Amino acid sequence: MAIVEIITLLLGLAGFGLQPNPKAPTADQSLQYAMPDADIVVQFDVNSVVPNNYKALLALPNMPQIKASPELSKIVRQVVSEIDGARGIAKTATGIDLATDIYDATMFVQIVPNKDPNFVAAVRGKLTTSVVDKLAKMSNKQAVKVGGGMMIETGANDPAIGITKDGVLLAGTPNLVRDRLADTWKAPARAANTNLGYAQDVLGSKPVFALVLTLSPTARKEVTRKMHGQNFVTDLVARHKVFAFSIYHDGIGWTWVDTNKAGLDQMALMSEGMIEVMRASQIAPRGFAKILLGAIESYKGTDKRVDEIIRRRGDIMKIVDSYTGDGNFKVQVDKDPTKLRLNVRATGKSVSEVIPAGFIGPAAILGMLMVRGGGSSKMDSGPTMVEPAPPRLAPKPIAPRKTP
Numbered sequence: 001m002a003i004v005e006i007i008t009l010l011l012g013l014a015g016f017g018l019q020p021n022p023k024a025p026t027a028d029q030s031l032q033y034a035m036p037d038a039d040i041v042v043q044f045d046v047n048s049v050v051p052n053n054y055k056a057l058l059a060l061p062n063m064p065q066i067k068a069s070p071e072l073s074k075i076v077r078q079v080v081s082e083i084d085g086a087r088g089i090a091k092t093a094t095g096i097d098l099a100t101d102i103y104d105a106t107m108f109v110q111i112v113p114n115k116d117p118n119f120v121a122a123v124r125g126k127l128t129t130s131v132v133d134k135l136a137k138m139s140n141k142q143a144v145k146v147g148g149g150m151m152i153e154t155g156a157n158d159p160a161i162g163i164t165k166d167g168v169l170l171a172g173t174p175n176l177v178r179d180r181l182a183d184t185w186k187a188p189a190r191a192a193n194t195n196l197g198y199a200q201d202v203l204g205s206k207p208v209f210a211l212v213l214t215l216s217p218t219a220r221k222e223v224t225r226k227m228h229g230q231n232f233v234t235d236l237v238a239r240h241k242v243f244a245f246s247i248y249h250d251g252i253g254w255t256w257v258d259t260n261k262a263g264l265d266q267m268a269l270m271s272e273g274m275i276e277v278m279r280a281s282q283i284a285p286r287g288f289a290k291i292l293l294g295a296i297e298s299y300k301g302t303d304k305r306v307d308e309i310i311r312r313r314g315d316i317m318k319i320v321d322s323y324t325g326d327g328n329f330k331v332q333v334d335k336d337p338t339k340l341r342l343n344v345r346a347t348g349k350s351v352s353e354v355i356p357a358g359f360i361g362p363a364a365i366l367g368m369l370m371v372r373g374g375g376s377s378k379m380d381s382g383p384t385m386v387e388p389a390p391p392r393l394a395p396k397p398i399a400p401r402k403t404p
Helices: 003-015 050-062 070-094 130-139 174-181 195-203 217-227 232-239 261-299 304-311 313-323 356-372
Strands: 040-044 102-110 118-125 143-146 149-153 160-163 168-172 209-213 242-248 251-257 330-336 341-347
Touching (some): 003 050, 003 070, 003 313, 040 195, 050 070, 118 174, 130 143, 130 149, 130 160, 149 174, 195 209, 261 304, 304 313
Antiparallel strands (some): 040 209, 102 118, 118 168, 149 160, 160 168, 209 242, 251 341
């Protein structure tokens, strides 16, 4: 695709991003089927990301500026058709519409030395036990009733899949799935300063994405063993109580709980530096864009592509402004020396005003379109000049042999 098409497409992708979810999962919902001794908890609020962005993706081919370019319109329609086709195939096979039927997912992982980790993932959405029946037919396995739900076991060492009586899909280590399908299952306790207590604090803020690490002594030993020697990572692993990182529709945040004051001070200093880098990452792209767009004026009239960039200078700056901020986002830092706890929250009008993450989705789509368009983002450089090969000389005739 030429530079004009790329500019047009990026303007069209400006509507992609993270949306506030008025029905975001509560901590109670996310931790209903939790593993009490999980080393890692990961949550993803699908409804904040997929439905609106998927609608925006389907609308791309009908945008006037995209329809105006036959080549770009063809590529966009092809990619959108392939993605929507895969969605249709998945729905036919499983009964799940990946664009609308999945609300959120939470996964719990326990590190086991020299073995695959134990894990269980809980997926909430418009799900019924009929999903298990379809998956059983696809895998030629038998679906069995467990409590009020259904379950498929694919093998002794393979993950199991089940649907609870309240319509939550579970996938993971077979015995963990089976226990949670039983009528006797109760959500585990979440006392303060425990694995799930810390997870409750993080998930209660309703992030779009969250990662919570509360490594057990066994997990710490396993991580340290694999790191081969003392370093920054092994130091953090050895002394931390919890580390959590969250992404929200309007910013990011992290939590650190240490076991000593010196460690807390270290993390507070590093957090201060991280905030400064985040501010710079917003301002620097704007600065570079202005420098380049100013410098290119000197080449006006030398190339029609350069002239096109100069003509679309306003659109290019609009793209930069859409995916970056001015670095003046709000930051709240709560450092509690008594609890050895550090909470940091950076907030803007959107997540793109805090970190340039808003460009990730559009960049991924742009990459797919470039692949469909020929695998290159280079501007059309005109016909290729081929140097003619030198003329080949005719071979000299061979004289006839004389007979003796």
